[in-house]
Amino acid sequence: AAIEKLKQLKMQLANAESQMNEWMAQFEPDPKMPTTEERANYFAAQQVKAKKMRDDIFAALDSAAATLKQ
DSSP: HHHHHHHHHHHHHHHHHHHHHHHHHHHOOTTTSSSSHHHHHHHHHHHHHHHHHHHHHHHHHHHHHHHHHH
């Protein structure tokens, strides 16, 4: 059971890292966005994605820390 839990944690951490890498790779604000509103919308959408990514990473790290303390 413990080995299975560690495998799940490893997968959770790998998924969180993958999400972060994917987000960083696609993050390319277009400097030619013609309006301030378009730029604001882009960055607001990116902020939502970044917060979810952060939450997923912290959840994975918290789970790993709790499991390792057992």
